[in-house]
Amino acid sequence: MSTKSQFRNPNAPLNYVAGLGRGATGFTTRSDIGPSRYAAPAEGEGAEGEAAAPAGYVAGRGRGASSFGGAAGGPDNEADNYSEDNYDEFAGYGGSLFDSSTPYEKDDEEADKIWVSVDERMDGRRKARREEKLKKEMEKYRAERPKIQQQFADLKETMKSVSFSEWEAIPEIGDRSLRHKAKQTRYTPVPDSLLERAQAENAKVAVLDSSVQGATPFGGDTPLGDLNQIGNARQQILNNQLSHMSESVQGQTVVDPKGYLTGLNSMRGPSGFSLGNVKEARLLLQSVTASNPKHAPGWQAAAQLEMLTGNLSAARKIIMRGCKECPESEDLWVNAAKMQTGDKAKLVMAQAAKANPTSVNIWLYRAHLEPEEAGKKAVLRDALDKVPGSVRLWKALVELEDPDNARILLGRAVECCPTSLELWLALARLETYENARRVLNTARTHFPLEPTVWVNAAKLEEANQETPEKAASAAEKIINRACQSLRKGNVAINRDQWFKEAEGAERSASVLTAGAIIQEVLPVDVDPQDRKRRWMEDAEAFISRGSIACARAVYAVMTRHFPKKKSVWLRAAFLERNHGTKDALFALLRTAVDKEHCPQAEILWLMWAKEAWLGQDVEAARKVLESAFENNRNNEQIWLAAVKLERKNGEVERARQLLLRAREQAGKHERVWVKSAKLERQCGALLETAHALLTEGVRLFPKSAKLWLMQGLNEEDLAARGGPAGEAHARNAVQVYSKGLQQCPKSVPLWLAASRCKEKKGGDKARAVLERAVLQVPRSPEIWLERVRVEMRAGSHAAAVKHMANGLRECPTSGVLWAEAIRMEPREKQKSKCVDALKKTEDAVLVAAVAVVLWRDSKIAKAKSFFQRCVSLAPLYGDGWAFYHRFLARHAPEEVAGLEERCVRASPTQGEHWRGVRKDARSEMSVLEVLKATAKRVGSQCPE
Numbered sequence: 001m002s003t004k005s006q007f008r009n010p011n012a013p014l015n016y017v018a019g020l021g022r023g024a025t026g027f028t029t030r031s032d033i034g035p036s037r038y039a040a041p042a043e044g045e046g047a048e049g050e051a052a053a054p055a056g057y058v059a060g061r062g063r064g065a066s067s068f069g070g071a072a073g074g075p076d077n078e079a080d081n082y083s084e085d086n087y088d089e090f091a092g093y094g095g096s097l098f099d100s101s102t103p104y105e106k107d108d109e110e111a112d113k114i115w116v117s118v119d120e121r122m123d124g125r126r127k128a129r130r131e132e133k134l135k136k137e138m139e140k141y142r143a144e145r146p147k148i149q150q151q152f153a154d155l156k157e158t159m160k161s162v163s164f165s166e167w168e169a170i171p172e173i174g175d176r177s178l179r180h181k182a183k184q185t186r187y188t189p190v191p192d193s194l195l196e197r198a199q200a201e202n203a204k205v206a207v208l209d210s211s212v213q214g215a216t217p218f219g220g221d222t223p224l225g226d227l228n229q230i231g232n233a234r235q236q237i238l239n240n241q242l243s244h245m246s247e248s249v250q251g252q253t254v255v256d257p258k259g260y261l262t263g264l265n266s267m268r269g270p271s272g273f274s275l276g277n278v279k280e281a282r283l284l285l286q287s288v289t290a291s292n293p294k295h296a297p298g299w300q301a302a303a304q305l306e307m308l309t310g311n312l313s314a315a316r317k318i319i320m321r322g323c324k325e326c327p328e329s330e331d332l333w334v335n336a337a338k339m340q341t342g343d344k345a346k347l348v349m350a351q352a353a354k355a356n357p358t359s360v361n362i363w364l365y366r367a368h369l370e371p372e373e374a375g376k377k378a379v380l381r382d383a384l385d386k387v388p389g390s391v392r393l394w395k396a397l398v399e400l401e402d403p404d405n406a407r408i409l410l411g412r413a414v415e416c417c418p419t420s421l422e423l424w425l426a427l428a429r430l431e432t433y434e435n436a437r438r439v440l441n442t443a444r445t446h447f448p449l450e451p452t453v454w455v456n457a458a459k460l461e462e463a464n465q466e467t468p469e470k471a472a473s474a475a476e477k478i479i480n481r482a483c484q485s486l487r488k489g490n491v492a493i494n495r496d497q498w499f500k501e502a503e504g505a506e507r508s509a510s511v512l513t514a515g516a517i518i519q520e521v522l523p524v525d526v527d528p529q530d531r532k533r534r535w536m537e538d539a540e541a542f543i544s545r546g547s548i549a550c551a552r553a554v555y556a557v558m559t560r561h562f563p564k565k566k567s568v569w570l571r572a573a574f575l576e577r578n579h580g581t582k583d584a585l586f587a588l589l590r591t592a593v594d595k596e597h598c599p600q601a602e603i604l605w606l607m608w609a610k611e612a613w614l615g616q617d618v619e620a621a622r623k624v625l626e627s628a629f630e631n632n633r634n635n636e637q638i639w640l641a642a643v644k645l646e647r648k649n650g651e652v653e654r655a656r657q658l659l660l661r662a663r664e665q666a667g668k669h670e671r672v673w674v675k676s677a678k679l680e681r682q683c684g685a686l687l688e689t690a691h692a693l694l695t696e697g698v699r700l701f702p703k704s705a706k707l708w709l710m711q712g713l714n715e716e717d718l719a720a721r722g723g724p725a726g727e728a729h730a731r732n733a734v735q736v737y738s739k740g741l742q743q744c745p746k747s748v749p750l751w752l753a754a755s756r757c758k759e760k761k762g763g764d765k766a767r768a769v770l771e772r773a774v775l776q777v778p779r780s781p782e783i784w785l786e787r788v789r790v791e792m793r794a795g796s797h798a799a800a801v802k803h804m805a806n807g808l809r810e811c812p813t814s815g816v817l818w819a820e821a822i823r824m825e826p827r828e829k830q831k832s833k834c835v836d837a838l839k840k841t842e843d844a845v846l847v848a849a850v851a852v853v854l855w856r857d858s859k860i861a862k863a864k865s866f867f868q869r870c871v872s873l874a875p876l877y878g879d880g881w882a883f884y885h886r887f888l889a890r891h892a893p894e895e896v897a898g899l900e901e902r903c904v905r906a907s908p909t910q911g912e913h914w915r916g917v918r919k920d921a922r923s924e925m926s927v928l929e930v931l932k933a934t935a936k937r938v939g940s941q942c943p944e
Contacts, residue, residue, distance in 0.1 A: 157831045161859065259828060281305055289322070296322060296329035303335065315339055323348075327355040334365050345369055352781045357386045388416040394423060403430055414439075418446055425456055433464045449491050454482030455501045458513040468512065475516040483520050493524050499538075503547045504714055511549045518553035521860050532562060539571070548579045559591075566601040573607060582615060599631040606641050628869060636662075636669040642674060654677060670704050673697035677710050681717075690714050698740075706748035708740025712753055733757055752786050759790060781807065781814035788820060800824070814910075815843020822849050823941070827856075844874035848883050856943040860891055877904035878914025882934035886942055889935070903931050913937045 083825035142150075253549070285305060288298040299322025306315035319336045326332055333352035337345040349366040356362050361384035367376045380397040387393060394413040398406045417423055424443035426904035428436040440457045447453050458478040486493060502517040525533050535558050542551035555572035562568045569592035576585040589608040593599050603627035612621040624644065628638045639662040646655040659676045662669075673693065680690035692701040694711040701707055715733035719726045737754035744750055751773035759766035767790060773783045784807030791800035804824065807817050825833045834850045851866035867887055870880040881903045888895050904927045908914060917933045918925065 011374070116131070153832050154828050157835075194386075224575045245644055258455050278305070278309055286715055289318075293325045296326040296332050297320075299326065300332055301712060303339070307339070312339070320348075321357075323351070330356065330361045332361050337365065337369065353383075354554055360387060360390045363387070363393065365394060367396065376400060384416075391417050391420045391423065396422075398426070406430060421450060421452065425452070428456060428460070433460070436460055449486060449489050451482060451486070451498065451501055454478060454485075455505060455513065455517070458482075458516060459508065459510040461504060462512045472512045475510075476519065478518045479513070479516040493521060495521055495524050499542075499550070502550050502553075503542075503545065506547055506549045514547075514549050515556070518550055519557055522554060522557050532565070532568070533559070536571070539575075543575070543579075548575070551575060552580075563597050566598050566604070569598055569601070569604060570607075573604065576610065577607075582611065585611060587735035593627075593631070595631075602628065602632055602635050602637045605632070606637060609641060609645065613645060613648070618645070621645055634665050636671055640671060640675055647679065652679070670697075670701045670707070673701065674704075674710065676708070677714070681710070681714060687714055687718055691718065702743050705740065705744035705750050708736060708744060708745070709750050709753055712736040712740065712750075712757065717756060748773075748777055748780050748782050751783060752775070755786055759793075779810050781811045781817050784811065784814075785816055785820055788824075792824075813841040813843070815841055815845035815847075818843070818846045819849035822846075822853065824855070831857075842873070844870050844877045844880055847873060848877075848880045851887075852883060852941060852943075855887060863887065864891075869904070871906075873908070876908045876910045878908035878930070878934060879911030879938065881906075881908055881931055882911070882913060882938050883942065885931055885935040886938065900931065902926055904928055 015505040020465040024787065093241040108896065126646070151370055200859050233281060259760070282302075282305060285298060285302040288295065289302055292298065299319060303319035306312070316336070316339050319332060319339060322332050323336055330352075333348065333356070337348045337352070346366070347370055349362065349369060352359070352362045353366055360383075363386075367379040367383070370376045370379055377397065377400055380393055380400070383393050384390070384397065391413075394409065394417060398409050398413070398859055403410055407427065407430040410430065412920050413423045414420070414427055421443070424439060424446070428439040428443070431439055437457075437460065440453060440460065444453050444457075458475040461474035461861055462471040464472055480747060483493060498517055498521040502521075504516040505511075505514040505517065522535060523531070523540070535554055539551045539558075542548070542554065552572075552575060555568065555575060558565075558568045559572060568589075573585060573588055573592065576588050586608065587603055589611075591597065593601065593605050593608070598604060605624060609621045609624040609628070612618075612624055622642075622645065625638060625642045628635070629642075639658065643655045643658045643662070645651075646658060656679060659672065659679060662672045663676060674697070677690045677693045677697065680693060682686065691711070691714055694707060696716055697707045698704065698711055706795060712733050715729045717734055719730035719733060721729075734754075734757060737750065737757055741754060751769065755766045755769045755773070755831055758769050769788075770783060770790065772789045773780070774787070777783055784803060788800045788807065791803060793799070801824070804817065804821050807814070810819065818841065822833045822837060830853050834853055837846050838850065847870040849867055851863045851870060854863040854866060864887065867880070867884040870877070871884055874880065881899070885896065885899055885903070888899055907927055911934070913934050914930065917930050
């Protein structure tokens, strides 16, 4: 379209306002606006048919104008901001490609989810590396700048042992801040005129002016004198009056005239109640006693109230009135007597007995008030005249009499009280044997279903028979008749009740009666298939309660019912060994290994031989083992026990001959070859013989890790002699360990021995062996400990710390690793390491290490408790006994003997230093000798 045609277009241009150039103001009418909604323009055209403006176009934006959607620079314009502020050299113009009007479809949502998952996946791939890097940076930062809490951790631990007196002795820090300091006081001189006026105002006039003095009533002038003296005299008179008042008030020494009435109002009784409430309680109780005078608790409460307020006389009067109103109340009479003293109390109880002649409580309290024994007897005899059927009165009187008079009284008592079992039994105990039998027979007629009568009859027979056999027979006969009588009377036999009777009989030294009860009652209410288990439980229960004779009786019954059960005989033997005599133990074991019982139970033979040897009877032990050989041909345990017996007694040649016969007759047992080689190695000079035995042993038992280990150690001992032969033996040792590991790849001792052998030639080879060992046995604390120690011996502390961390991660409850970790820490950090370790595990090795740390810090009491805890947790841990022995030798020498006795009884076999001493010994050592040698060996780890 041409310019002319555009000029002639009748439609005004967009935003045209007529006369705007000459200052006119345009206005718009409703006719100019038109309808509220315009018709939608055709596609590609504007509102009036013109071509549509480009997307995002706003007229006048270049000169700062805004669109109808909002102000300039608003949200609608931010996406199309093409200014230099919104331009980046790399990314171009900022903003979103799509504005809020663009529809958000499912495809867009799915695409967003895909991109979010991609971002999360990429972030997850870097997360572990990022977190590890952050953790290392934090550890490095904390190592360089530790927290104050970590710096003072050891000092905080020591504050636990600060006593109260030490805490109180800490001086106060005081306030050093300027905020609370008092400001300096400035003094201004006071004028003299002010001081003179104050002196004049406070001056006292001692003499009145003559013009003021008055005349006397008689017309004469009398001077008054000094006023100060008059005031002093008045004060003295008042003091005398107050002193006289204080003396007239009972129970008071000082009278405060101003606070006297206030003190009365605030006075409280012994129970803490206010005296203001006493009046209300008194009125209430008065109404109770007045409305119901026969109510004894009301009188008693009223008397108690007066007692609480300190008015004893009123309380006595009230309770006596109550006794008159309620003469049958025992409590009132007894409380009335308690409020009286001396003879008055006796008079009150005499009145009470007269009012209640059949009251047992009144008679007993009346006897209690008598100071002399004769008076008590007289009162009780009077009481029995009134109340002959009272068991309590008879018992009280019998307790005051001598045995002869008591027997006479009990004879009369059972006539008056035939239903009292206690009186019958007491009479039977005081009578002679024949009379006691008659008394118990009479008692049985009154109590036919009472087990206690039968039990006392059995005790009586046991105590009066000539021989133990007759006593046992009589007791069994009586208990059997008792059970039959109860069954005839349709009375169920209660096992628990009879067991209590048996325990009571044992406590009264009637052991045969207890055994008879157990023998008769034990099978009751027990199924045949459950007998062994139930009877074992019963025996253990008796032992736990200290009833050894009852437990012995249970095992006697079990050995008769289960003569072929080795476990039953073994339990009975343990009982005799721990609580019986040597003779009883030997008799039991002799019966147990009889041909009719358990002759093939080698553990019983070995126990018998060991106990004989411990009793210093070597010949008896040899005879026992010979009998064991006859009944157990080619038994490995018996062969080795015989060898040990000869070795312990220094008979090396006899032990060697026994081993030779054992290899010939029981050569299929691996332990025979091990013991043979060990005997030769302990002899020292016979390593070649041991070499031949071990070579043959590994040929016969290629899967025996112990034989491979001993052969390797034997080769190392031969190599230690030096020379060309020594070098050959050193090479052989390496080959032996290599072959042994091929046969036994899971043997930890074999890996450790191979590593130490390689370490003699260089640390790198030992590391290689231990790396292979970790692959084969990844969760072995001993292998990880050896890796740490190899690095420590090589001087690589960092590598040792790394291996220790890996080992604790693989074996978090290993005591040996935690103990080594504590020793690796500096001294100031060992306490915190101990706390962390004890949270993870409570192993005996760890407890011993913690005890050593406490010992080094001079905490003797705590260290002793931890040592005791160690030997209690693991009695077989020999190093713990050694540390404890060294500790007591320095701080409590008087307790060393007891510790040595406990250690010998425990016979420990474990512990790194303990096993080292045993292996280094060239001769057989006793437990006590090993303990002392190990205590010397661990000295390097103990404080000086």
